[in-house]
Amino acid sequence: MLNLHELEQRWIRYKIKSYxxxxxxxxxxxxxxxxxxxxxxxxxxxxxxxxxxxxLTIPEVKAIVSVTPKKPLVKKKTVVPATSNxxxxxxxxxxxxxHNSTNKLTLSPSLGFMKKMQTDQQPYYKTENSNESNxxxxxxxxxxxxxxxxxxxxHQELKVVKKITITxxxxxxxxxxxxxxxxxxxxxxxxxxxxxxYYELGDxxxxxxxxxxxxxxxxxIDVSWIIFTKSLVKLGKKEKAMKILKQxxxxxxxxxxxxxxxxxxxxxxx
Amino acid sequence: xxxxxxxxxxxxxxxxxxxxxxxxxRVSSIYQSLKDSIKKPLKMILLYGKPxxxxxxxxxxxxxxxxxxxxIYLYKTPILDESEFYKVLAQDIxxxxxxxxxxxxxxxxxxxxxxxxxxPVVLLDEAQLYSEVLMxxxxxxxxxxxVKFVITLHKTEKxxxxxxxxxxxxxxxxxxxxxxxxxxxxxxxxxxxxxxNCFDSANMFTNKSVNRIHNITNGNYRDTNKLLYxxxxxxxxxxxxxxxxxxxxxxxxxxxxxMAAIHTGLINA
Numbered sequence: 197m198l199n200l201h202e203l204e205q206r207w208i209r210y211k212i213k214s215y216x217x218x219x220x221x222x223x224x225x226x227x228x229x230x231x232x233x234x235x236x237x238x239x240x241x242x243x244x245x246x247x248x249x250x251x252l253t254i255p256e257v258k259a260i261v262s263v264t265p266k267k268p269l270v271k272k273k274t275v276v277p278a279t280s281n282x283x284x285x286x287x288x289x290x291x292x293x294x295h296n297s298t299n300k301l302t303l304s305p306s307l308g309f310m311k312k313m314q315t316d317q318q319p320y321y322k323t324e325n326s327n328e329s330n331x332x333x334x335x336x337x338x339x340x341x342x343x344x345x346x347x348x349x350x351h352q353e354l355k356v357v358k359k360i361t362i363t364x365x366x367x368x369x370x371x372x373x374x375x376x377x378x379x380x381x382x383x384x385x386x387x388x389x390x391x392x393x394y395y396e397l398g399d400x401x402x403x404x405x406x407x408x409x410x411x412x413x414x415x416x417i418d419v420s421w422i423i424f425t426k427s428l429v430k431l432g433k434k435e436k437a438m439k440i441l442k443q444x445x446x447x448x449x450x451x452x453x454x455x456x457x458x459x460x461x462x463x464x465x466x
Numbered sequence: 467x468x469x470x471x472x473x474x475x476x477x478x479x480x481x482x483x484x485x486x487x488x489x490x491x492r493v494s495s496i497y498q499s500l501k502d503s504i505k506k507p508l509k510m511i512l513l514y515g516k517p518x519x520x521x522x523x524x525x526x527x528x529x530x531x532x533x534x535x536x537x538i539y540l541y542k543t544p545i546l547d548e549s550e551f552y553k554v555l556a557q558d559i560x561x562x563x564x565x566x567x568x569x570x571x572x573x574x575x576x577x578x579x580x581x582x583x584x585x586p587v588v589l590l591d592e593a594q595l596y597s598e599v600l601m602x603x604x605x606x607x608x609x610x611x612x613v614k615f616v617i618t619l620h621k622t623e624k625x626x627x628x629x630x631x632x633x634x635x636x637x638x639x640x641x642x643x644x645x646x647x648x649x650x651x652x653x654x655x656x657x658x659x660x661x662x663n664c665f666d667s668a669n670m671f672t673n674k675s676v677n678r679i680h681n682i683t684n685g686n687y688r689d690t691n692k693l694l695y696x697x698x699x700x701x702x703x704x705x706x707x708x709x710x711x712x713x714x715x716x717x718x719x720x721x722x723x724x725m726a727a728i729h730t731g732l733i734n735a
Contacts, residue, residue: 207725
């Protein structure tokens with residue numbers, strides 16, 4: 197005997213069952229299409245990022261090269277004899293610190309190594325001259341003074357000045373070693389380390405160069421971009437640095453970069 | 467008073483009756499060729515096809531049509547006992563009643579004694595149920611040309627009946643029956659209904675509904691009969707429960723066809 201109600205229920209179940217494969221196919225196709233769409237969007241974003249980076253970095257390298265002063269950063273050490281009656285032995289004189297160093301002692305690194313780096317086209321591919329690193333041992337210094345100070349030194353009876361020997365050997369040896377390791381494996385972490393070190397040492401040009409190299413290897417390291425733009429600011433290219441930061445923030449939404457940008461704009465970071 | 471649905475339902479009762487035979491173009495040509503083959507001096511004619519393709523109906527039809535003019539005997543169900551088989555043939559064809567066991571040798575003696583002006587035709591339905599031994603005896607009997615056999619067999623995938631040894635060498639005519647195409651099925655359904663004066667029901671079968679039926683039954687006549695019987699049963703039930711307004715009656719909706727198919731087991735729901 198036919199049971200209409202039961203048969204209708206069975207028919208509904210059958211219809212649902214018969215539509216299941218279609219639903220599954222439609223869902224699968226939707227998921228595949230969605231995945232392709234997301235993948236394409238990500239690829240487009242990467243391509244855009246690369247394009248921006250190319251725009252940003254390539255001309256900048258040239259700019260930096262042109263900015264590089266003809267004279268090496270590391271200036272000759274001038275030993276200023278102390279007044280005869282005083283035991284001032286040697287005074288190292290640095291051109292770049294002349295303007296602000298009255299009675300102030302400025303410690304600066306031995307940049308013999310960097311001299312070599314600057315003359316090279318691709319400093320990170322060159323081997324370090326071992327003699328240079330030996331020269332890094334600076335005996336000095338000691339005191340950075342202006343011409344005026346030198347004159348004053350003769351007039352005022354400058355007492356003393358003990359002979360201070362600061363050895364930078366370790367730091368520079370470290371950098372040299374890391375650079376040589378970097379040359380072997382091209383690891384961006386190493387180039388970033390070198391950039392940081394140079395930045396800490398105040399060699400913003402080299403810091404800039406190594407940050408740039410790091411960015412070329414891996415464009416997603418926040419710190420590298422920050423060192424890069426900080427170095428630019430330090431090199432007097434504030435506008436350029438801001439422009440790069442803005443573009444980088446657009447791409448990465450980096451908070452650190454935003455904070456730095458705010459600081460540059462507000463003048464907090466000079 | 468019975469409704470048109472009840473009348474239509476009865477049209478599709480699964481019974482083999484020569485009166486219900488529906489003339490379709492392809493079927494008619496096959497039927498004609500079978501009739502022609504019977505007239506030829508053949509030893510055996512094999513009629514084969516899948517179950518529900520109309521083999522039994524064919525034998526019935528040919529028996530009904532030829533029996534007034536020719537000596538023709540139809541055995542719808544197989545006689546599996548060998549002695550019984552010979553005894554039935556001896557009595558029907560040779561008018562020899564035999565008591566006790568009748569073996570092949572004794573039966574052949576009866577056959578040799580009798581001579582006919584026209585070779586009698588024996589129609590054996592469901593011959594796949596006969597044993598190999600009995601089939602071999604039937605072959606030997608047909609070799610005497612005293613009796614002509616028309617046998618029907620199910621065509622199965624497991625064994626190719628045509629390849630069977632006793633058919634390979636002796637069958638001179640093989641006729642295969644196939645399932646109906648969609649258009650043939652429509653004609654079949656409508657002709658059947660119109661024969662029973664169910665014109666309104668016949669008009670309910672549009673191409674779309676017949677295609678759905680064909681999808682479900684693959685054009686198999688037996689399955690179609692089964693499906694349509696249940697379909698009209700459903701209509702009758704809807705009518706009885708005053709829910710006929712809930713369903714379409716201008717054409718057969720797929721829902722009802724599928725419900726009928728679920729009930730008959732043609733759709734596994």
